[in-house]
Amino acid sequence: MGVVRYEGLPFVARFRWNTGKIMEKFYEKFAEKQIIAARCENCGYTVVPPRMICPKCSSKMDEKNLVNMDGRGVVLSHTVVRKKLDGKGNFIDLNKPEIVAAIKLKGADSQIFVRLGEVEAEELKPGMEVVPVWAEKPEGKPSDLLYFKPG
Amino acid sequence: MRRNVAIIGCGQAKHGRRTDVNQAELVAEAVWAAIEDAGIAPEDIEAYAVGNMQGFGGIAQPDLIFAEYIGAVGKPMQRVATGGTVGGSTAHLGYYEVASGMYDVVLAVSWEKHSDSAEPGATTGLLHVAFANLSYMMKVGMDMRSFAIMGLAGAAAGISAYQAAQYMARSGCRIEHFDMVAAKARRNAAKNKYAHLKWPNCTADDIAKTEMLIWPMRFGHVCPASDGASCVIYASEEAVKRLGVERPVAWVKGVAAYADEEADQGESYQGTAVSDYSDQTGAVISAIKAYERAGIKDPKKEIDMAEIYAPFPHQELMFSERLGFFDDGMAWKAVEEGVTEIDGDFPICPSGGVNATNAIGSSGMQRVVEAALQIMRKAEEHQIPKDVRNAVAHAWGGQVQFNTVMVLGDSPKRR
Numbered sequence: 001m002g003v004v005r006y007e008g009l010p011f012v013a014r015f016r017w018n019t020g021k022i023m024e025k026f027y028e029k030f031a032e033k034q035i036i037a038a039r040c041e042n043c044g045y046t047v048v049p050p051r052m053i054c055p056k057c058s059s060k061m062d063e064k065n066l067v068n069m070d071g072r073g074v075v076l077s078h079t080v081v082r083k084k085l086d087g088k089g090n091f092i093d094l095n096k097p098e099i100v101a102a103i104k105l106k107g108a109d110s111q112i113f114v115r116l117g118e119v120e121a122e123e124l125k126p127g128m129e130v131v132p133v134w135a136e137k138p139e140g141k142p143s144d145l146l147y148f149k150p151g
Numbered sequence: 152m153r154r155n156v157a158i159i160g161c162g163q164a165k166h167g168r169r170t171d172v173n174q175a176e177l178v179a180e181a182v183w184a185a186i187e188d189a190g191i192a193p194e195d196i197e198a199y200a201v202g203n204m205q206g207f208g209g210i211a212q213p214d215l216i217f218a219e220y221i222g223a224v225g226k227p228m229q230r231v232a233t234g235g236t237v238g239g240s241t242a243h244l245g246y247y248e249v250a251s252g253m254y255d256v257v258l259a260v261s262w263e264k265h266s267d268s269a270e271p272g273a274t275t276g277l278l279h280v281a282f283a284n285l286s287y288m289m290k291v292g293m294d295m296r297s298f299a300i301m302g303l304a305g306a307a308a309g310i311s312a313y314q315a316a317q318y319m320a321r322s323g324c325r326i327e328h329f330d331m332v333a334a335k336a337r338r339n340a341a342k343n344k345y346a347h348l349k350w351p352n353c354t355a356d357d358i359a360k361t362e363m364l365i366w367p368m369r370f371g372h373v374c375p376a377s378d379g380a381s382c383v384i385y386a387s388e389e390a391v392k393r394l395g396v397e398r399p400v401a402w403v404k405g406v407a408a409y410a411d412e413e414a415d416q417g418e419s420y421q422g423t424a425v426s427d428y429s430d431q432t433g434a435v436i437s438a439i440k441a442y443e444r445a446g447i448k449d450p451k452k453e454i455d456m457a458e459i460y461a462p463f464p465h466q467e468l469m470f471s472e473r474l475g476f477f478d479d480g481m482a483w484k485a486v487e488e489g490v491t492e493i494d495g496d497f498p499i500c501p502s503g504g505v506n507a508t509n510a511i512g513s514s515g516m517q518r519v520v521e522a523a524l525q526i527m528r529k530a531e532e533h534q535i536p537k538d539v540r541n542a543v544a545h546a547w548g549g550q551v552q553f554n555t556v557m558v559l560g561d562s563p564k565r566r
Contacts, residue, residue, distance in 0.1 A: 013278035014269035015209035020173035052176050053183075055219035058193055060183070 022050050025066065031140035035132065037108050038065040047110045055110070073103040073148065075128045076111055080121045097121060103130060103148060117147035153250040155388040155563035157400040160189025161520045161529075163345040164262070166379030166508045174208050174264045175217035181380035181513075182221040182260050189384045191394055193222035196384070197254040202231035202241030202261040203512030206279030209267050221260065234280070235460065235548020236408070237261055238381060238515025239555030242544070243406050245385050246557070250403070255390040262380030263512040272376040273511070310428055310551050312365045315465040318429035319367060324468060324483035326367050330355040331486050332464035333372050333506060339493060340503025342532040347377040347508040367465075372506075374462040379510030381517040388563060401523035402563040404541070405445030408555040409436040429465075433554040434473040434547065442475070445558035447541065450475040454558075456498045456525055456535055457543040458518035462505045466547070467491075471499055474545060474556065498535045501525070515546030515555065522559050 019027070022038065026049045029036045038050030038061045045056035048069065052061055078101035083091040099116040101124070116124070117133060131151035138144035162185030164177050172180070178201075186193055199221070201214050210216065214230045217223075233240040238261040245259030268275030319325070334357060337350035350357070361371035391400060411433035438450070447453045457476060461467035468482040476497055477485055485491055491499040500506070502521040505514045522542035524530040539561070546555045 012270065013275045015267055015275060016269040017209060017267045018170045018173055018264075020176045021171055023173065051220070052172075053179050053220045055224075058222045 020052070022052055022063070022066075025063065026050055027142060028140045030134075030142070030144040031138050033071075033132070033134045033138055033144075035069045035071050035105065035145075036066050037069050037105070039067045041065065046108045048105055048108045048112055067107070069105045069107055071105070071132045072151075073105040073130050075116075075124065075126055075130060076102040076104055077126060078102070078116065078121075078124050099124065101130075101148070114145075115147040116149065118149040123150075154252055156246055156249045156385050156403045157388065157391050157396075157563070158383045158403065158519070158523045158559070159386045159391060159394070159396050159398075159400050160185045160187075160191070160384040161523050161527075162186070162188055162382040163517065163520060164378075164380040164513075166345050166377045166510055166513065167347045168266050169264070169378035170266055174210055174213055174262070174267065175220045177264055177378060178213075178217050178260060178262050178380045179220040181262065181382040182258065185258065185260075185382040185384050186222075190396065190398065191256070191384070195256050195394060196222065196226070196258045198226055198248055198257045199223045199228040200231065200241050200245040200248065200257060200259040201228060202233075202237040202244075202516075203263050204232055204234060204237055204276065204280060207268070207273065207276030207511055208264040209275070209279075221258075227254075231261075233549055233553055235462075235511060236515055236546045236553040236555050237512045237548065238517060239460070239519070239544070239546025239548075239557070240408065240515065240553075242383060242516050242519045242557060243408055243555055245383065246403050246406055249385045249387050255387045256394070257385045258382065259385065259516065260380060260382040261512040261516040263510040264378045265376040265510065266378050276511070311463045311466070312368055314428035314469070314551075315367050315463060317427050318465045318469045321427070321429060322468070322472075322480035322483060324465075324480075326369070327355060327359065328468065328483040328486055329367065329372050329464040330358040330369070332467050333358045335486075335492060336464070336500060336503050336506035339501050339533055340507035342493075343502045344531070345379070345508070346503045347375050347379075348503070349507070368463060372464050374506050374509040377508050377510040377513075379508065379513040379517070381513045381520045383516065383519055383523065399527040399529070399561075401526040401542075401559045402561070403557060404560045404564045405441045405443070405447070405558045406556065407437045407440035407444065408553070409433045409440070410549060410552045410554070411436075428551065429469050431469065431473045431547075431554070433552055434470055434545070434556070437554040437556040438474040438543075441543075441556040441558050445541070445560070446564050447558060450543075451477075454541050454543055455537065455539045456501065456522070457545065458500055458502060458504065458521045459545045460505050460515060460518060460547040461500065462509050462514075464506060467499060467504065467506070470545060470547070474543060493533060493535050501530065501533045501535050503533075515548070518544040518546055519557055519559070522557070526559055526561050
């Protein structure tokens with residue numbers, strides 16, 4: 001039967017989340033093809049993306065704690081996605097499987113989850129080194145970081 | 152036998168439109184302020200009670216994203232969601248955990264972040280909360296459009312106009328008294344550094360000049376949709392000694408939380424037996440029980456001040472009667488005489504209250520924080536001049552049927 005839209009209500013319910021100042025900086029830096037982290041002065045823990053509170057020792061952090069990462073990372077583990085939803089409740093096969101990996105950036109203590117490209121699932125091994133691939137004209141938003149590839 | 156429990160620290164985020172922080176950072180602001188105020192280490196905290204109305208900030212399980220921001224990793228944490236009362240309910244949960252003997256030191260924090268809604272005010276949040284109700288209405292054959300016109304939009308806000316009219320009919324008070332209460336809220340808020348709608352020297356005439364929105368409510372009567380977080384830290388009597396807390400503390404003497412059948416439209420929309428929304432039997436029973444537990448016999452004489460959950464001015468009048476501070480239908484006369492001002496005989500909402508600052512989840516907790524600050528004499532510019540031995544913190548919410556009452560005092564109740 002598909003989706004029934006209920007019309008005539010005088011309002012809609014949408015959200016517009018604020019990321020906070022530090023996360024804003026994180027995305028702004030994407031325009032320069034840079035990934036930044038926050039390094040705690042108290043315990044040395046380095047977290048990507050950066051935060052205002054150290055997740056390890058709870059020390060307060062701010063813009064002074066921001067450090068540049070060189071972008072290189074190491075694959076910790078990965079999974080391969082072979083199906084997607086078609087929007088009508090059915091699965092369809094992906095022409096090319098998507099690889100999603102947990103990676104640890106060089107100099108960071110936390111991990112991030114990213115797409116991997118230019119690599120076959122069969123070639124992937126924990127410990128493989130990867131580098132980011134950026135959009136041709138980055139604008140300082142999440143979609144600037146296309147994927148990571150072996151390098 | 153419940154143990155004696157003290158509030159040893161309070162923290163608030165600056166309330167208002169906080170687009171400079173995300174939800175986790177907002178919560179952390181209040182939490183770390185409270186930890187600093189208590190003068191304890193984060194390791195001293197054994198468990199966390201947290202609460203908000205998740206639909207309002209658009210994050211379904213917010214407690215999952217901020218544990219690392221508030222030092223809660225690896226510690227017990229429980230979330231509460233009871234609508235407008237959530238701050239009161241979360242405050243009660245933290246108290247239960249210490250009073251029961253389960254833990255010695257517990258942190259309770261609650262918050263809301265309205266500015267993460269794309270629609271103005273609380274519209275997005277209220278709609279998300281109402282989705283379950285809306286889908287139920289379709290099941291019983293009600294049309295959502297007609298219900299929207301009836302004023303559900305704002306489970307509490309929509310109903311408040313009916314409630315105000317009913318209260319006026321019962322008490323004989325006039326719209327001018329709502330103007331006086333709202334002006335007091337703005338003036339008091341101007342003295343509170345954490346408040347949202349500040350208007351120094353605001354008068355009833357200033358409020359009377361604002362547009363009539365939905366009779367009998369003017370624009371100047373309506374609370375803002377704020378962002379904010381409030382936090383308290385509880386400790387058992389033994390822990391107060393062990394931690395060497397030397398600053399003044401506020402003792403929890405009695406709590407009670409009752410609901411009545413005044414849910415808007417009744418449970419499952421089959422109608423409700425209560426026709427007078429200003430009756431609020433739940434508030435009456437909560438107060439009686441909380442006073443009994445606190446050993447208070449005459450609230451008019453023994454309670455020194457109150458922080459009432461009143462997003463709209465008629466509710467401050469209505470609840471101050473329901474909670475036993477004034478006789479029925481007499482609160483507006485007390486307001487005329489200045490009794491409820493900061494320097495009056497029975498100050499109500501010296502912080503400016505919910506009418507001046509309403510970050511839904513935070514609001515109930517903020518009443519507890521503000522009552523505790525008055526007892527600790529740490530309310531700074533809005534500290535009431537007279538002695539504060541006993542103070543009441545009230546919250547109201549759900550679909551208008553929940554009430555929580557906490558009595559705080561400057562000494563633990565004698566056993």
